[in-house]
Amino acid sequence: MELNTIKDVFDRVVKKQKLSSSKSHEVIDQVGQEIEQALAKFLSTHDSASSIDQKSILAELKLKLNTIAPLHQFEGSQKELNLNLSRFLKLLEKFFNPDLSKAYRNVDFDYHTVNQIIANHFYQQGLFDLGDSIIHEAGEPDATAIKSQFFEMYQILEAMKVRNLEPALNWVYSNREKLKQNGSHLELKLHSLQYMEILQNGAPADALNYAKTYLAPFAFLYKEEIMKLMGCLAFEEGFPALLILRLPTLLKLANVMAAKKQEWQAMKQLPVPVELSEEFTFHSIFVCPVSREQGSEENPPMMMPCLHVLCKQSIMKLSKSSTRTFKCPYCPAEASVAHCRQLYF
Numbered sequence: 001m002e003l004n005t006i007k008d009v010f011d012r013v014v015k016k017q018k019l020s021s022s023k024s025h026e027v028i029d030q031v032g033q034e035i036e037q038a039l040a041k042f043l044s045t046h047d048s049a050s051s052i053d054q055k056s057i058l059a060e061l062k063l064k065l066n067t068i069a070p071l072h073q074f075e076g077s078q079k080e081l082n083l084n085l086s087r088f089l090k091l092l093e094k095f096f097n098p099d100l101s102k103a104y105r106n107v108d109f110d111y112h113t114v115n116q117i118i119a120n121h122f123y124q125q126g127l128f129d130l131g132d133s134i135i136h137e138a139g140e141p142d143a144t145a146i147k148s149q150f151f152e153m154y155q156i157l158e159a160m161k162v163r164n165l166e167p168a169l170n171w172v173y174s175n176r177e178k179l180k181q182n183g184s185h186l187e188l189k190l191h192s193l194q195y196m197e198i199l200q201n202g203a204p205a206d207a208l209n210y211a212k213t214y215l216a217p218f219a220f221l222y223k224e225e226i227m228k229l230m231g232c233l234a235f236e237e238g239f240p241a242l243l244i245l246r247l248p249t250l251l252k253l254a255n256v257m258a259a260k261k262q263e264w265q266a267m268k269q270l271p272v273p274v275e276l277s278e279e280f281t282f283h284s285i286f287v288c289p290v291s292r293e294q295g296s297e298e299n300p301p302m303m304m305p306c307l308h309v310l311c312k313q314s315i316m317k318l319s320k321s322s323t324r325t326f327k328c329p330y331c332p333a334e335a336s337v338a339h340c341r342q343l344y345f
Contacts, residue, residue, distance in 0.1 A: 002095050009091050013084045020077040027070045034064045115140050123150040165194050188218050192229055204233055286345055290314040290329060295345075302340040306333035315340055 038061040042054065115138040122131035123146060131147065134140075152171070159167045172179065172187045179186055191214045199207040211230065219226045286295040288311035295301045295311050303309050308330045310318075315337060318326040325334045 006088075006091060006095065009084075009088045013081075013088050016081045016084045020081045023077045024074060027068065027073050030068050031065065031070055034061060034068070111138075112140065116146075120146055123147050126150070126154045163197060165190055165197070169194070185222075188215075188222055188225070191215055191218075192225070195229060196232065199232060208233065286311075286343070288314050290318075301343045301345070303343050304328055304333070304335040305339050306331050306335065309343060312342075 038057055041057050115134060119131040119134045119140070122128070122134065128147060128151060156167045156171060159165070169187075169190055172190060176187065195207055195210050195215060198210050211226075215226055215229065286301040286309070287293070288295065288299075288301070290310055291314045293299065293311060293313075299311050299313050301309050302312050302315050304315075306328050308328050310329075315326075318329070319337050320326075323336070323338075325336045327334055
């Protein structure tokens with residue numbers, strides 16, 4: 001309730017301030033307009049006007065300014081603003097104790113502590129030279145112990161920026177017990193990053209060996225995380241879409257074979273059909289639709305400009321010459337041998 005009352009009074013002060021500002025600008029514009037009109041009259045009659053005319057222009061300007069009474073208007077709007085502002089200040093004093101002595105206590109200023117805080121701040125920001133300068137100029141004792149912690153941290157961060165996790169892993173090994181007590185997962189996360197780095201820039205076999213050495217100890221507590229990491233091996237090998245499309249069928253087959261105590265890995269082919277989309281359908285050979293002969297290195301498939309494909313020998317027979325055009329046997333388009341391109345399967 002107190003805050004609502006204060007807010008209402010404050011809103012009135014803001015409203016009066018806006019009105020006072022608007023009124024002041026309006027008066028200033030009126031005064032400026034009258035002065036500009038008087039100057040225009042002076043300039044228009046500069047050559048022929050007498051001193052009497054100039055005095056009359058100034059007298060007229062003075063009369064208009066007296067009619068506007070800018071000072072009186074300023075004082076009126078400012079008086080209303082000051083009145084509302086004083087009410088607001090009295091209300092604040094009523095609800096809030098202005099005596100700041102109760103909010104602090106007198107203590108002796110500890111220069112040593114302040115110097116340590118300032119130097120510590122610069123060490124935290126990685127500004128080690130500046131922190132050393134503060135310690136040296138203030139005549140403080142050596143702050144090597146404080147500095148060394150942050151210096152080691154920034155060395156680790158700089159190494160991580162270039163994808164070098166070895167300093168971070170060494171620090172984890174040295175502080176493993178403390179990390180366990182705090183329930184930290186830092187060691188697993190660093191090994192996971194290193195594993196992904198090897199997987200992306202190295203061989204999958206190296207990543208698998210790394211996982212067996214450094215990730216296997218975490219498998220009991222972090223089973224789901226390890227399974228996701230190992231699943232990345234399949235994605236790296238280029239099988240993600242195939243697995244996603246037919247994974248339900250393969251899982252059902254694995255369950256059936258497990259119930260029959262049979263190993264499907266020993267089979268030469270899967271006992272169930274696995275249908276794939278067109279993007280996973282591949283042909284390793286090509287048979288010419290005209291000659292019915294299989295394509296070879298001596299008789300490769302050739303694509304015509306109309307996108308129909310024949311073997312080279314069929315195209316040569318149709319053209320009867322390397323410079324003559326011929327009609328495609330499947331559409332009205334014409335082509336020449338020079339416009340045909342060899343395809344590779």
